[in-house]
Amino acid sequence: MQATPHRPYHHGDLRRAIIETALDMLRTEKDWQFTLREVARRAGVSHAAPYKHFPDRTALLVELAMIGFDRLREALLDAKPEAPRSLLEEITPISLAYVAFGTDNPALYRLMFSAEEGRAVGMHLDQRALAVFEVVLDMLGRGQAAGTIRKRPVRGQATAAWALIHGITLLAIDGLLVPEKVGSAPLEAAIATLVDGLAIPQPNT
Amino acid sequence: MQATPHRPYHHGDLRRAIIETALDMLRTEKDWQFTLREVARRAGVSHAAPYKHFPDRTALLVELAMIGFDRLREALLDAKPEAPRSLLEEITPISLAYVAFGTDNPALYRLMFSAEEGRAVGMHLDQRALAVFEVVLDMLGRGQAAGTIRKRPVRGQATAAWALIHGITLLAIDGLLVPEKVGSAPLEAAIATLVDGLAIPQPNT
DNA sequence: ACCTGAACACCGTTCAAGT
DNA sequence: ACCTGAACACCGTTCAAGT
Numbered sequence: 001m002q003a004t005p006h007r008p009y010h011h012g013d014l015r016r017a018i019i020e021t022a023l024d025m026l027r028t029e030k031d032w033q034f035t036l037r038e039v040a041r042r043a044g045v046s047h048a049a050p051y052k053h054f055p056d057r058t059a060l061l062v063e064l065a066m067i068g069f070d071r072l073r074e075a076l077l078d079a080k081p082e083a084p085r086s087l088l089e090e091i092t093p094i095s096l097a098y099v100a101f102g103t104d105n106p107a108l109y110r111l112m113f114s115a116e117e118g119r120a121v122g123m124h125l126d127q128r129a130l131a132v133f134e135v136v137l138d139m140l141g142r143g144q145a146a147g148t149i150r151k152r153p154v155r156g157q158a159t160a161a162w163a164l165i166h167g168i169t170l171l172a173i174d175g176l177l178v179p180e181k182v183g184s185a186p187l188e189a190a191i192a193t194l195v196d197g198l199a200i201p202q203p204n205t
Numbered sequence: 206m207q208a209t210p211h212r213p214y215h216h217g218d219l220r221r222a223i224i225e226t227a228l229d230m231l232r233t234e235k236d237w238q239f240t241l242r243e244v245a246r247r248a249g250v251s252h253a254a255p256y257k258h259f260p261d262r263t264a265l266l267v268e269l270a271m272i273g274f275d276r277l278r279e280a281l282l283d284a285k286p287e288a289p290r291s292l293l294e295e296i297t298p299i300s301l302a303y304v305a306f307g308t309d310n311p312a313l314y315r316l317m318f319s320a321e322e323g324r325a326v327g328m329h330l331d332q333r334a335l336a337v338f339e340v341v342l343d344m345l346g347r348g349q350a351a352g353t354i355r356k357r358p359v360r361g362q363a364t365a366a367w368a369l370i371h372g373i374t375l376l377a378i379d380g381l382l383v384p385e386k387v388g389s390a391p392l393e394a395a396i397a398t399l400v401d402g403l404a405i406p407q408p409n410t
Numbered sequence: 411a412c413c414t415g416a417a418c419a420c421c422g423t424t425c426a427a428g429t
Numbered sequence: 430a431c432c433t434g435a436a437c438a439c440c441g442t443t444c445a446a447g448t
Contacts, residue, residue, distance in 0.1 A: 189361020
């Protein structure tokens, strides 16, 4: 195989190229209507080519969503402090990392939770989403064991924590967390209330 | 004007009819891709007719979203108990009413928060959304005054409460609140943690 | 085995023309 | 003043044909 002056007929690894291109456009083009034809265009292939690698548009969406959940999980694990000295010291950086992931990748984050059709079709997506849930679950479980958080059904606490952070992330993406309306530092304030709800109650607080 | 055996050329109140038809389809057709042409079809007019009443598709979306926020606000006010004897007694029914609104009108609820373009164009939508926020704000403000909830910046608490319920609602819509994965009665459990975070700490809890 | 081009049934939007 | 029909530039998806 010598260097080809023109695009070769066969693309080599079109599947990966399509995914990469889509992620790229999701990152750069804000408020982009995900369109298969444009992905193909930017990848330099005909609009029919993707169908050799994905059964339909939804399948690509699901693939992207799974990648998104994996990356989110990694971001959370990376943000986990080595030796947190308090519950707050552990919850805050993880929460901030979560919200940052969402606001840095708004289109991808949206997509992760709105590939409804995909959710109906396969359980793979749910699995990835619940892997994120388990990061929270694990954190709170260790907190309970260490005696820093309340003894309550830990899955309920994890659900509350996930929902709160998920909600904050989406409100932020939607531009509804404007300080003038909702108070200054809304993110930190909301996390404070979450910590209040998880921490062992201190009568003097 | 006598009774007309055939559809009159002029529709009477097409604007309202379009909105009504759209709300209807949003309610009945699950996972429906909102399409202007189909709304027109069901309303019994040509696909171009709606353009006399709405500048574009987004304008109709925004209109529907505003109606959604108004209805949500009313549902919350209706759910507010007459004379709550405790914080929990007031927060729980309102929270349940909120989530119920979302799960009963999943398509509309989604739409309310994803008419991005509309959000960019006008502030009207944000106003309606923040009217909902103010219901929460008011509830917590009275709670602080009555001494049933912690003294913290009330806007931060309201943000936390809204985000948590918003998050729960979306997770429920997305089918991610399955008891097998997330624990039984996830909704009640999450609300319990929210109440923990808002209530004046009791050392014995 | 992998990609292209034409084709089909859809959209949103516009605009001259009808009532 | 309000609605229609044809038209344009898009989509997703399929399929025979090319390499």
